[in-house]
Amino acid sequence: GENVEQHPSTLSVQEGDSAVIKCTYSDSASNYFPWYKQELGKRPQLIIDIRSNVGEKKDQRIAVTLNKTAKHFSLHITETQPEDSAVYFCAASRGGTASKLTFGTGTRLQVTL
């Protein structure tokens, strides 16, 4: 089955700096790669996703890049703010009707003032 590895497990940045979180996946048939943000005690919420036919996607301060050949994808957050502090999870899926997700182990991002 699919295996998703995520690094780093913790990341501390100063407000205004950029943050980068990286994931690798093992299943070459995976074609959907979402990123979820989870605040303490809350449910995971989708912040951005990318399909395998696209190399990069941006949404304001957030961007995701995908390298299918190397089987890795990354989340980039620019101009970080204290409200970006949370745990971020990457995931991979083959898509389809059921679209089962395999998650990475998470990155705890702390944005300090």
Next chain:
Amino acid sequence: NAGVTQTPKFQVLKTGQSMTLQCAQDMNHNSMYWYRQDPGMGLRLIYYSASEGTTDKGEVPNGYNVSRLNKREFSLRLESAAPSQTSVYFCASKPNDSYEQYFGPGTRLTVT
């Protein structure tokens, strides 16, 4: 729309007790999922249902059973709870025309 709802929010069980976690969605989604979340391990898929009347095992199904009661509801049952099942359980749903999964608020289960 309430989205995805889960009951109960918290539960404490003794080893060997049974219970059912309830999940419902009002978005007319076809697919539903049960995950467990343990510290340092992300979310792991327990069971899923691609449509009403079908269920399939995920990555960690042992010790659990599920029922897709109708299109709205997908329940998770622990027949004989074990301390290793202490976790936060999330239900999610997904429409057929999208890959995005929508999560419920979670159930925090402790087995002593």
